[in-house]
Amino acid sequence: MTQDNHNEIDLSLMDEIFTQYRHQAGALIPVLQKAQETYGYLPPDVLQLIARQLKIPLSKVYGVATFYAQFYLERRGRHILRLCDGTACHVKGTPILLTSLEDHFHLQPGETSEDNELTVEIVYCLGSCALAPVAVFDGKVMGRMKQNVLLNTIKKKTDIN
Amino acid sequence: MSDWITITIDGKEIKAKKGELLTAAAKRGGIEIPVFCSHPKLDPLGACRMCLVEAETRRGKALITACTTPVNDGAVYYYNSERARDARQGTLELILINHPLDCPICDKGGECPLQDQTLEHGPGHSHFWEEKTHKTKHYPLSDLIMLDQERCIVCWRCIRYLQEWEDKPQLGLFHRGGETVIDKFPAGKFDAATSGSVIDICPVGALTNRLSRFSYRPWELDKTDSICTHCGQGCNLRIDSRSHRVRRNVARENPAVNDEWICDKGRFATGFSYHPERLQQPLARMNGKLEPVSWQEAIQQIVAGLQNVSKEHGPEAVGALGSAKLSNEANYLLGKFMRGMVGSNNVDYREGSAVLADPRGLPALGDVHDADLIVLMGADPSEEMPVLANFIKRAAKRRGVKLIIVHPRRIELSRYPGIHLAPMPGQEVDLFDALTRASLQAGGEAIPGWLPAEDGAWNTEDVRAAGQWLAQAQKPFIVYGADYAWGFGARDIVTALSNWAVAAGHDDRLGFLHAQANAQGAGDVGLLPNQLPGRRPLSDDEARSAIEALWQTRLPRQPGLGYGGMMAAAASGHLKAMIIMGADPVGEKPSDAAALDKLEFLVVQDLFLTETAIRADVVLPAASYVESEGSFTNTERRLQRAPRAVKPMAKSVPDWAILMHLAQAYWGELPASWQTLTIAAVFAEITRAVPQYAGMSWENMGAEGRQWQRSALEVGRELRSHDPGFDPTDRKYPFHLIIGNQLWDQGTTFAATTEMAHLGVMAARLHPSDAVRLQVTAGDRIRMHSGTGEITAPVVLDDSISPNSVFVPFSFLQAPVGELFDRFGQRTAVAISKVSN
Numbered sequence: 001m002t003q004d005n006h007n008e009i010d011l012s013l014m015d016e017i018f019t020q021y022r023h024q025a026g027a028l029i030p031v032l033q034k035a036q037e038t039y040g041y042l043p044p045d046v047l048q049l050i051a052r053q054l055k056i057p058l059s060k061v062y063g064v065a066t067f068y069a070q071f072y073l074e075r076r077g078r079h080i081l082r083l084c085d086g087t088a089c090h091v092k093g094t095p096i097l098l099t100s101l102e103d104h105f106h107l108q109p110g111e112t113s114e115d116n117e118l119t120v121e122i123v124y125c126l127g128s129c130a131l132a133p134v135a136v137f138d139g140k141v142m143g144r145m146k147q148n149v150l151l152n153t154i155k156k157k158t159d160i161n
Numbered sequence: 162m163s164d165w166i167t168i169t170i171d172g173k174e175i176k177a178k179k180g181e182l183l184t185a186a187a188k189r190g191g192i193e194i195p196v197f198c199s200h201p202k203l204d205p206l207g208a209c210r211m212c213l214v215e216a217e218t219r220r221g222k223a224l225i226t227a228c229t230t231p232v233n234d235g236a237v238y239y240y241n242s243e244r245a246r247d248a249r250q251g252t253l254e255l256i257l258i259n260h261p262l263d264c265p266i267c268d269k270g271g272e273c274p275l276q277d278q279t280l281e282h283g284p285g286h287s288h289f290w291e292e293k294t295h296k297t298k299h300y301p302l303s304d305l306i307m308l309d310q311e312r313c314i315v316c317w318r319c320i321r322y323l324q325e326w327e328d329k330p331q332l333g334l335f336h337r338g339g340e341t342v343i344d345k346f347p348a349g350k351f352d353a354a355t356s357g358s359v360i361d362i363c364p365v366g367a368l369t370n371r372l373s374r375f376s377y378r379p380w381e382l383d384k385t386d387s388i389c390t391h392c393g394q395g396c397n398l399r400i401d402s403r404s405h406r407v408r409r410n411v412a413r414e415n416p417a418v419n420d421e422w423i424c425d426k427g428r429f430a431t432g433f434s435y436h437p438e439r440l441q442q443p444l445a446r447m448n449g450k451l452e453p454v455s456w457q458e459a460i461q462q463i464v465a466g467l468q469n470v471s472k473e474h475g476p477e478a479v480g481a482l483g484s485a486k487l488s489n490e491a492n493y494l495l496g497k498f499m500r501g502m503v504g505s506n507n508v509d510y511r512e513g514s515a516v517l518a519d520p521r522g523l524p525a526l527g528d529v530h531d532a533d534l535i536v537l538m539g540a541d542p543s544e545e546m547p548v549l550a551n552f553i554k555r556a557a558k559r560r561g562v563k564l565i566i567v568h569p570r571r572i573e574l575s576r577y578p579g580i581h582l583a584p585m586p587g588q589e590v591d592l593f594d595a596l597t598r599a600s601l602q603a604g605g606e607a608i609p610g611w612l613p614a615e616d617g618a619w620n621t622e623d624v625r626a627a628g629q630w631l632a633q634a635q636k637p638f639i640v641y642g643a644d645y646a647w648g649f650g651a652r653d654i655v656t657a658l659s660n661w662a663v664a665a666g667h668d669d670r671l672g673f674l675h676a677q678a679n680a681q682g683a684g685d686v687g688l689l690p691n692q693l694p695g696r697r698p699l700s701d702d703e704a705r706s707a708i709e710a711l712w713q714t715r716l717p718r719q720p721g722l723g724y725g726g727m728m729a730a731a732a733s734g735h736l737k738a739m740i741i742m743g744a745d746p747v748g749e750k751p752s753d754a755a756a757l758d759k760l761e762f763l764v765v766q767d768l769f770l771t772e773t774a775i776r777a778d779v780v781l782p783a784a785s786y787v788e789s790e791g792s793f794t795n796t797e798r799r800l801q802r803a804p805r806a807v808k809p810m811a812k813s814v815p816d817w818a819i820l821m822h823l824a825q826a827y828w829g830e831l832p833a834s835w836q837t838l839t840i841a842a843v844f845a846e847i848t849r850a851v852p853q854y855a856g857m858s859w860e861n862m863g864a865e866g867r868q869w870q871r872s873a874l875e876v877g878r879e880l881r882s883h884d885p886g887f888d889p890t891d892r893k894y895p896f897h898l899i900i901g902n903q904l905w906d907q908g909t910t911f912a913a914t915t916e917m918a919h920l921g922v923m924a925a926r927l928h929p930s931d932a933v934r935l936q937v938t939a940g941d942r943i944r945m946h947s948g949t950g951e952i953t954a955p956v957v958l959d960d961s962i963s964p965n966s967v968f969v970p971f972s973f974l975q976a977p978v979g980e981l982f983d984r985f986g987q988r989t990a991v992a993i994s995k996v997s998n
Contacts, residue, residue, distance in 0.1 A: 044346075044347065044348070048346075057330035057333070058333075059320070059331060059332055059333025059345065059346060059349075060333055062333055062335060062346050066336045066337070067335075067336065068337075
């Protein structure tokens, strides 16, 4: 896990979450979810705080956080782009879209731009194969994606260089 | 025997204990069901699926994990059915998909359950031709342990060990599916004191010993069943050597002593046995310099030196120090030589006459497993006896046993539920008086008039509760340690804490925790200035004539000088010659160099050229315990053998054999009473000299040792009055000096393993509030001075230290704490100032 760039993390944001869940057995997963909603990901300091507050071994907290794909241990961008690379999308051109992202923004799947604007992720099938290739930008589904549309959307909606 | 039931496996009826696991029952019936995750000392898990068997159920036959299935009467299982065999074969094939099969370079190769079970149950071929998943290899989890995630089969044994025994869950299972790995939290610690146990229980070569890896193949090792001599628990271990070099230590099971665990000091700290700076040959002082000489020359010089002093100044001018780290035989023969040949009772060892230990040590280590209350007074097992500490943690965690801890610091075990009382030096007797009163009251007994009134500082809820708990406990485990038995005021503290045990009706359960391997034995065999072998006073005429008959000599009647007395007498010029065997008084207290320099003649036998040895007239190279034979008596009076595992380094000789040579030369020939030419013969003589050891022999000590009966030595305990406590602090010296053992210290036998040098933090520890007051921060150096001397050390801020006190560990090379107290006392106060850079 790469260290985040030591931007101060305000751990007091966790107080409210602990107040809500402290006395609830089996609250680890909801607490991790709320923490991720708060910080966008799960920084190491937050995991350590959760272990202390819920009195669960850190090794177990980390085990749960790494087990589920929904949890992110690295900082993610302000905007999230998901590209489907399932069979249909792959055939209909997702690899070309990925190449253009690499060319223009030096971003590979799983990476976040240095200015923290954009994270690119690969998913395997969104169940919309008829719209292949499918992109999801900040939760909005965009079908039959083309290179220029994708690049323009990113340039318009983000401050990425 | 209503507990016995009958089960059927493959049509064969097997007697089983009701409720035991199917794997255990099958084993008794001669069927070895293969396992990986299951381990007799760990809770059942059922993770690896290697133990699948078919069971007859209400819904027909089903595959079940034998390692998690308790057996019931009449149950029917199929181990050898086709379906069960297929299932196990499939499991192995799955495990082997991603296992790297780098057996030729794996330390485990040859003693690997995965190899063995693949031979026994494996498919012999693989369906897979794809690339194996690659994970991290050569991943150092700590200075001591290397992890290979590719070899790991995710059986959880290491994770569970740390949870269930060490209660430090530092390893976890991370990620998912084929990517699952064992790991610690990123940048997390892996520093459990018994972390190396995970190497022993790893069923593959995933966790290996960083210090010994690639230095042997398991099948070419010479294996010697022995014990560990790093502390007083005497854990059983096996020393594996090749070409006369110790390669590794592994734990050996002894349920009464160490179950099947050893700590990392016992496992890894073997460097003393092959360190290049070990003494290679005898040295003698010629023209002011120590020069190599032959053994014959060295022994002749010793005889001449000792005889000159004895003739000129009388035998009382000769003294000897033995060692609590050396065997019964070495200490016994040193005492026999000094008393029987030289004619002096000046014999002692560092933990000897100065320490008010219970002469019977601890009732039994195993008592901790069914204790209903644990009381620790001035003892810190986590630093002094890590395996015992794990037993205590397990009792607290699994059985909810409460701990009462009386200690000036917050120790690791303080985190378990119970009561922690932290008297400062000088306050202990008041506290124990208050506890005594509370226990008497709880038992409805009369309060003796000399007990002080109850309105003191210790009239607290905690004290009343602790007194009541002990009075009501049925099987408490009660120990005190050297912190309360050594130095000024110790007599009163020991009386007061014994009173508490008596008041609660548990004086027979009060015991002493010896931190050194043979502190019990060295006293048992008579290396004390005022006692004969068998812990009998010098004034005991019957004992004296028995020993005189055995040794065929006359014994001196005048009590001798103890350790501190000998040092003082050397300084004042009354003591003229000393033999120092395995002790380093100058290392303890550098200013004592001047005392030893005044001696006319000094002999030192040791492993290394210590600060004491460089002042000697003759230095003899001793063989370490792994190169010698010897018996050791642990803190629960258990005698155990440590046979020779490798041959002695260079020209070194075992201590006991050195003394035999010395006796022969001193007498001109070996007298009839010294014809004990083997270790078994020396031990046989000891069993005649020490009544408590009667009936034992070198052979019948066996693999698990033999305990002498506690009832063989009467210690009358009753409520006794005592003097009040003494607070050593004043305006000039306002800080209490708190000293104690630290597991990772800089003691000679430990420091020789240089790979472990970074495990411990050697520093003076101050409470943060005192640091503010003194205007020091972490890393600064402070000077501590008492009326006696001064030392300087770097500071660590530590809120487990009480305010107005400073903790300094023993065996701290740059800050020898012995400098701060005089030769007889270990309790003092210090002034602290910052050392300006």
